[in-house]
Amino acid sequence: MTITGAVSRASLAESRERLEAVIPTADLSALGGDLFAVLRLIDREHGLRRAVSDPARDGADKARLVQGLLNGKVSAAALELVADVVRLRWSKPSELADAVETLAVTAEAARAEADGRIDDLEDELFRFSRVLEREPQLRGALAAPGLPAERKSGLLGTLLDGKVTAATLTLVTELVLRPRGRSLEGGLAEFGKLVAQRRERLVALVRTPVALTETQRTRLAAVLATAYGHEVHLNIELDPTTIGGLSIQIGDEVIDGTIAGRLDDVRRRLAS
Structure with a gap:
């Protein structure tokens, strides 16, 4: 679901802003499901996907197309949002579909948040x-x-x-x-x-040989938040192979404070 095209990234950012504008008044129990239904339609109907992502086609015309297809079949909030999305420019058809999926997942997150x-x-x-x-x-x-x-x-x-x-x-x-x-x-x-x-949180995968107490979890989250400048959500995984200490992964960065990690480092040094 990685969107790489510069045009599509800009359109995705705008789509997410429009979703945020819709969320306060939308029926959140329906919005995510409706967007997933639209995604299924776009994935299934290749001709439709090409039509609504065609950069040469007028945006208002593309919006009318989806409104005619979806009116009465999805909620008003979902219809409004999808019409806005297809008005935008997309680098390729698959990235429009990926954007709709991103909006659907985000809508479900907003539902849980509410x-x-x-x-x-x-x-x-x-x-x-x-x-x-x-x-x-x-x-x-x-x-x-x-x-x-x-x-x-x-x-x-x-x-x-x-x-x-x-x-x-x-x-x-x-x-x-x-x-x-x-x-x-x-x-x-x-x-x-x-x-x-x-x-707007980072996710840290924390591997530890023993369960952390609530106090330890709170302290670790606070330390990482200070280091990274963002609130950090901890996913804790019990891993006896760590042999003590913690291994923390945030994105591509790994902070290895385990005995096993230090032993691996020693082995690499000896082998070099």
Whole structure:
């Protein structure tokens, strides 16, 4: 879901601003789902995707096209937002589709935020990713192309319904049924970053051999926030191979304070 074109990046930034303008009055229980429905239509109908992303076509004409197709089928807020999105210029059709997905995920994050559960949403996406890593049979079933969508939905319902936020269930279900060329873990990581961006927070993956106390978590988050100039959300992973200390990854940067890390460093020095 990486948007690389300069024109598309500018349009994505404008689209996100328009989403923020819509959120205060929108029905957040419907907005994300409606945007995902539009995404499915754009992904499925290649001719439509080309038409609404064609830079040579008048923006107002593209907006009228989607309004005619979607009027009465999605909420007024979603229709207004999608019409605004297709009026903008996009470097290539796939980046328009990626932008709609970004808006859909962000709308679900706003839904969780409005319910006071955005922290739960971040934690649940991370924990479900770790469940998939530990349970290869479950991961295989959810990723199997031959398993019918209703079976996958039923399995997710059994696992998650009533146990996670509504936004988590929506995002996980969407990713499982329509991964859009990604692994499940990769998609969950992308969605988690978008949720963190909703709060302008960095996400730190902390590997530790023992569970951290609430005081330790609070102190670590404060230290990292001071160092990076942003609020930091901690995803804690118990990892006995760290042998003591902490390994912290924020983006591409790794802070390794573990005994195992120091031993690896010594081995590299000896081998050089």
